[in-house]
Amino acid sequence: TQTQKVTDFPDDRTYSGRGNQTLYSGLAFSGDGTHLYASIGSESDPEGKIQPERGPHDTGSGILVYRFADGRIEPDRMIKLPIETLQPGHKTKLIGEVDGDKGIPFPAAIEVVQSGGAEKLLVAENLTDDVLLLDAATGKIEHRFDLTESNAVPSTYPVALQLSKDRHRAYVALWNASEIVELDLVKNAVGRKLALLKPSDPVRPGTHPCAFALTADGRTLYVALANRDAVAAVNVGAGQFAVKGYFDTRLPGQSYFGAEPVAVALNANGSRLYVANMASDAVAVIDTKKLTASVSRKGMVEPEGFVPTEWMPLSMAFLPAASGGRLFVATDKG
Helix, strand or coil: CCCCCCCCCCCHHHCCCCCCCEEEEEEEECCCCCEEEEEEECCCCCCCCCCHHHHHHCCCCEEEEEEEECCEEEEEEEEECCCEECCCCCEECCCCCCCECEECCCEEEEEEEEECCEEEEEEEECCCCEEEEEECCCCCEEEEEECCCCCECCCCCEEEEEECCCCCEEEEEECCCCEEEEEECCCCEEEEEEECCCCCCCCCCCCCEEEEEECCCCCEEEEEECCCCEEEEEECHHHCCEEEEEEECCCCCCCCCCCCEEEEEECCCCCEEEEEECCCCEEEEEEHHHCCHHHHHHCCECCCEEEECCCCEEEEEEECCCCCCEEEEEECCC
């Protein structure tokens, strides 16, 4: 971001044709910034055993750990995630397409937590409907937060994570449940759940919460709802956990759904919310101050405007600067 130059760091473990696994959506720096954690998953060979002759090219599912220094990334090690035995009565068809009690580890989002002087990783397990808390140094799983809502696994699909300002709580986006859930990291307990425009009919399409942005004061959590073309504003300060209102992300005159907001970012003072619309190839620019109690009762707040992007914007990061800041946008097919 200082030189505006791209540094290439290919990883042959994910080279096409050499392995059965792929990097997924989890990416987080260690507390001291010297390492980078990345989620990698495999449905066909989660243990990395089917083709052992491929050696490091067949890794299975886990967390890749990279060294980071002077803008360069180098492979360090891998934290492997084991096949999980599901809770009694829960079944999955992901292995062999028959009912079984063994869940496939497939990590999505990652958050870094400091606890007792040690670095822990909070990992959203997308295909086992839980969140793991593990030791970053040893890889030992210390706790599993069970987020199942039926006997069929997966059904909630945990996909995104956000730590609270005090780091005592974490919020999890349940993609298929149209909900977010609060985790108590002090007591290692599952807390409150909050439905976000969840349909009353269980077979109707859900709203797909998938990405978070937390204000600097820790009081408001913005949640992208990919299948509802909206962003929820949730009050999370002072013990609250309730919807404040919603923002519409559709283009002017767009009556049908299809914007698909999948990423959110805030400017330095929280007055502007940027929303990446995957399907309309644009970033919606929203004035967060317009969401008042009276406005919320009338409906959703519409964007101030849109910034066109390349094909399929999927992720964003805002970098403050004296000139006002820069918004970095990753376009998946651009």
